[in-house]
Amino acid sequence: MSTLLNISQLSWQVPNKAILHNINFTVRKGEVIGIIGPNGAGKTSLLRCITNQNNILASANVTGSVQLKNRAITRYSTKEIAQHFALVMQKNDSIFALSVQDVMKMGLLPHKTLFSLDSDHDKAQINLALKKVGLEQALHTNFNQLSGGEQQRVLIARALVQASQILILDEPTTHLDVYYQHQVLQLVNKLNITVIMTVHDLNLASLYCQRLILLNQGQLICDGSPEEVLVPKQLSQVFGLPCQKSIDEMTGAIQVSFYLPDSHGKNSQFPESPDE
Numbered sequence: 001m002s003t004l005l006n007i008s009q010l011s012w013q014v015p016n017k018a019i020l021h022n023i024n025f026t027v028r029k030g031e032v033i034g035i036i037g038p039n040g041a042g043k044t045s046l047l048r049c050i051t052n053q054n055n056i057l058a059s060a061n062v063t064g065s066v067q068l069k070n071r072a073i074t075r076y077s078t079k080e081i082a083q084h085f086a087l088v089m090q091k092n093d094s095i096f097a098l099s100v101q102d103v104m105k106m107g108l109l110p111h112k113t114l115f116s117l118d119s120d121h122d123k124a125q126i127n128l129a130l131k132k133v134g135l136e137q138a139l140h141t142n143f144n145q146l147s148g149g150e151q152q153r154v155l156i157a158r159a160l161v162q163a164s165q166i167l168i169l170d171e172p173t174t175h176l177d178v179y180y181q182h183q184v185l186q187l188v189n190k191l192n193i194t195v196i197m198t199v200h201d202l203n204l205a206s207l208y209c210q211r212l213i214l215l216n217q218g219q220l221i222c223d224g225s226p227e228e229v230l231v232p233k234q235l236s237q238v239f240g241l242p243c244q245k246s247i248d249e250m251t252g253a254i255q256v257s258f259y260l261p262d263s264h265g266k267n268s269q270f271p272e273s274p275d276e
């Protein structure tokens with residue numbers, strides 16, 4: 001697999017705090033990578049740096065480099081970045097007043113010239129993507145009238161029509177019920193493109209990501225397969241809770257569970273300290 005992205009010695013320092021500290025990893029074409037870690041670990045900040053949002057890499061607080069196809073990401077135009085990356089981020093305030101159809105058309109913009117018209121092909125692509133996320137009937141609905149989960153599915157459909165090489169998702173399963181959590185992550189997996197997503201649910205991450213990157217306090221703690229990263233002792237240290245691991249009978253995937261040590265003995269079936 002060829003290398004698409006190379007993140008080298010990436011640090012982001014603000015007064016009294018390192019948001020990211022000396023992050024190094026490469027992303028190969030076709031990988032599905034989950035960025036995991038506790039609240040405030042730096043997951044979203046890392047996605048922002050990888051995609052150079054708001055030209056963040058030009059900030060004096062940020063050092064190190066991000067290269068896309070062996071070229072510094074800072075040398076790509078905004079349109080080129082949009083052609084390479086489809087983003088599904090958490091904050092989308094600017095699109096709230098638009099219809100679903102208009103939100104979807106935004107996904108086609110990186111591939112359009114100023115004067116290109118909506119074609120039947122565009123409309124078919126939009127309808128197909130909405131169908132994939134179960135929202136074909138919502139085409140003319142206002143985006144702000146949809147539930148949080150429906151909005152998330154529209155944004156994922158928009159990323160599908162954008163047809164970029166790299167899909168960046170910030171907590172794609174937030175707001176989704178269990179059916180759509182699995183449906184969306186299965187869909188993302190079947191796209192056969194490179195995916196980098198932040199995920200809070202470690203068991204979903206284990207099931208759908210071939211590689212996990214564990215962050216804590218701005219540092220990369222571990223980078224590897226779910227088997228290598230979802231190690232109870234390591235997770236326990238990072239998340240501050242005792243942890244156990246098991247293998248899911250149906251899927252064969254590693255699953256982890258955390259528990260509160262209970263002084264009243266309610267959870268006494270769990271060991272005092274994790275054995276791994």
Ligand SMILES: Nc1ncnc2c1ncn2[C@@H]1O[C@H](COP(=O)(O)OP(=O)(O)OP(=O)(O)O)[C@@H](O)[C@H]1O
Pocket residue numbers: 014019037038039040041042043044045046
């Ligand atoms: N522009 C900024 N200036 C100062 N601090 C920032 C800035 N952006 C993020 N931070 C801080 O950096 C830390 C990491 O934030 P980030 O949003 O990347 O964490 P996260 O791992 O995505 O967290 P969560 O799981 O809660 O979404 C947080 O403490 C946050 O307050």
